[in-house]
Amino acid sequence: MNSVTSKPISMNTTTLAYLGDAIYELMIREHVIRKGIVHSDRLHLASVRYVRADAQAEAIREIYDSLPEDEQALVRRAKNRKISTKPKNATPMDYKWATAFEALLGYYHLCGNHDALQSTVEKAIEQIEGLHRSDGEGKEK
Numbered sequence: 001m002n003s004v005t006s007k008p009i010s011m012n013t014t015t016l017a018y019l020g021d022a023i024y025e026l027m028i029r030e031h032v033i034r035k036g037i038v039h040s041d042r043l044h045l046a047s048v049r050y051v052r053a054d055a056q057a058e059a060i061r062e063i064y065d066s067l068p069e070d071e072q073a074l075v076r077r078a079k080n081r082k083i084s085t086k087p088k089n090a091t092p093m094d095y096k097w098a099t100a101f102e103a104l105l106g107y108y109h110l111c112g113n114h115d116a117l118q119s120t121v122e123k124a125i126e127q128i129e130g131l132h133r134s135d136g137e138g139k140e141k
Helices: 013-034 040-051 053-066 069-080 092-111 114-134
Strands: none
Touching (some): 040 053, 040 114, 069 092
């Protein structure tokens, strides 16, 4: 680890979110493939519900209180960071929460805390799938 990544907790949260976004996208792609969705046109459609800002925002709000204090501080710092771009398909607050979620995932990755990373993504998937079941959405194939 170099000096930039030696203390991930104090890194720029936008940088952590940049990394976390890529990690989450990869984990979600694996998830939908493991569900048996194999047609390329359906893979993207199946992934969208997990990577939408509103879904990520709901997932992080759901687990926030269970996080240790230092991770809550990281999430708050990421959420409170000024956004420089206007979100396309999300409210500004959902966008901020989603960025905080991605920053937390990037932090876990850089710390080598793969158990927390996996657990957090699994909780997010369960939360998102639960929301969609309650909305009456069926299973996609």
